Amino acid sequence: MLNPADADFAAGLAALLPEGTIAPAAARYLDEPRGRGVTPAALLARPRSVEEVAQIVRACAAARVGIVPRGGGTGLVLGQVMPEGPAPLILSLERMAACRGLWPEEGLMIAEAGMTLAAAQAAAEAAGLTLPLSLASEGSAQVGGVLSTNAGGTAVLRYGNARALCLGVEAVTADGEVYKGLKRLRKDNTGYDLSGLLVGSEGTLGVITAAVLRLHPGPAARATAMLAVPGPAEALSLLGLVQDRTGGAAATFELIGGQGLRFLDEVMPEVRQPFAGRPDWSVLMELGLPPGLEPEAVLAEIYEAAEADGLVSDAVMAATGAQREALWAVRETIPQANRRIGAVASHDISLPLSEIAAFLPRAEAAVRAIYPFRINVFGHVGDGNLHYNVFPPAGERRAGHEARAEAVTRAVHDLVHEMGGSFSAEHGIGRLKAGELVRYGDPAKLAAMRAIKQALDPRGILNPGAVLAP
Known part of the structure; x- marks a missing residue:
């Protein structure tokens, strides 16, 4: 059984750490974006170093106090809130937001867990590279949270999800030890991949404090277009055609149903839409092109071939940065319209x-x-x-x-x-979908997950109730 993070525990923990590290949790640390769950009360810890994180975790382990790691708070499956159980300690790494190093020649950077994804992207761009993990919440989402949920985003097609962009992590284990997995190695066959295990574990096996992130050269040019298609089957055929003709240059290929466009008309009419009508299906496509290829010529060639095959009926191609942003605005405002409906x-x-x-x-x-x-x-x-x-x-x-x-x-x-799919593609399990994991999960996988959880967190203090239902 877990114990609450009460006043006595708070006083004892505060005495171990610099002033201002421990405080009652303000309301902004207790909720989640969709208003479906809230932590009734909690103690807040905001450490400045991995050593302080380790001290906090050791104290929680000794007192059997639950820890809820919190990044930017943008998750959608209740992984960052604990609506039931004794008052936990919320562990925010927002003060650990440094870039510890960036090696352009290696295409790598080491970012602390509290660094926002947007800040990490900016650091990569300043070095002439790109961190191709892009989310709508990237201005708030933090590196630690993005990795702990194995976030996806719009560029998975070409670059993979968060796990594919991470070479290793530093993390604090449930007994307060520091796992030092920040080697800048692309080949390291020295046993179990603990970093890979911690990425996607949603804070239930360890607290990620820093990570080695892969960077990529930015494209010489972007070719962006929205194309009306007869249906999803034709959209996928179009994707195949695009990849064949460009050598796999598609970074983004977003399917947009007509209902989403009609929702924009209904509640966000100020959003300028590219087509005079509202096609039942359309695709937002972005290609990352190498030097020597002109976006307009590439898009025109693709459209001509796709039209001949009956895959497209109309298209709007971005010729300027402003036009590109306008096309992306349609895709990015659909979730806002959904919330209003x-x-x-x-x-x-x-x-x-x-x-x-x-x-x-x-x-x-x-x-x-x-x-x-x-x-x-x-x-x-x-x-x-x-x-x-x-x-x-x-x-x-x-x-x-x-x-x-x-x-x-x-x-x-x-x-x-x-049909062989997954009920959780990129948002994770959290507490919202823990029951679905039991219902649809492979029994052997679930047994192995529970064994790993028991081995790495025998007291059950790390994000209790998340991923694996009690």
Whole structure:
């Protein structure tokens, strides 16, 4: 059983650390973006070094006080809040935000966990390189949180998710020891990959304090376009055509359902949309081109070939930076419009690419057998990740359909599982989806995960209740 981080514990811990490190947690450390969960009360720790993190964890281990690591607080699966149980210690690494080193010739940097993703991107760009992990929340999301959730984003198609961009981590274990895994090595076959295990563990196996991140040369030019397509099957055929003709230059390939565009008309009419009509399906595509290729010529050649194959019916191609930003604004404001409409149920799913076209009509039929809901599908179709969100009919509100939300999610997730997909593509498990992991997880994998958790955190103090349900 865990104990609360009470006044006596707070006083004892504060005496071990520099003044101002320990305090009651303010409201901004207790909630999450969608307002679905809150930590009722907690103690806050804001250390400045890995040694201070280790001291804090050792004290929590001795007192059996739960620790909730918190990055930018942008996660969507309740991994950063603890609605139930004894008051925990919230461990914020926001004061550990330094770039410890950057080696342009190696294409590497070491960033502390509290550094925002945007700051890490800026440091890479100042060295003439790019950190190609891009999220809507990158101005707030921190490196430690991004790695602990193995975040994805818009460029996974070309560069992989967070784990693929990390060579190693420094972390504090559940007994307060420091794992020093910051070797700048691309080959290191010396046993178990502990850094790889900690990335994606959502703070349940250790607290990431710094990481070695892979950097890449930036493209000489970007070719950006939004193209109207007949449907998801044609979108994937278009992706194949693009990759064949450009040698795999597609960095972003986003599928956008027409419902999302109509939602923008409904609640955010100020967003300028590229097409006079609202196509049922469109793709936002961005290519990273090498020197010697002109974006306009490349896009024109792709469009001509795709049109001849019946894959596209219209396109808007960005000729300037402002036009590129305008196209991206459409994609990036769809989630905002979703929030204003109010989803009955939201799903972060992935499927084998060849199953996507068959999944969508089957899922639509299953959802609308429950109620004539509106469905908004968008996402990173190039890597199989769809955001499948379900909304009330026009004129109705989400509150009237709360009783149907579980049935909708069960219908969607059951079909995803049947078709070889995942109910959690890039957001993680947190506490919100811990039950889904039990329902759909492979029994052998779950047994191994529980054994690893018991071995590395026998007291159960690290993010209790996240990932693995009690």
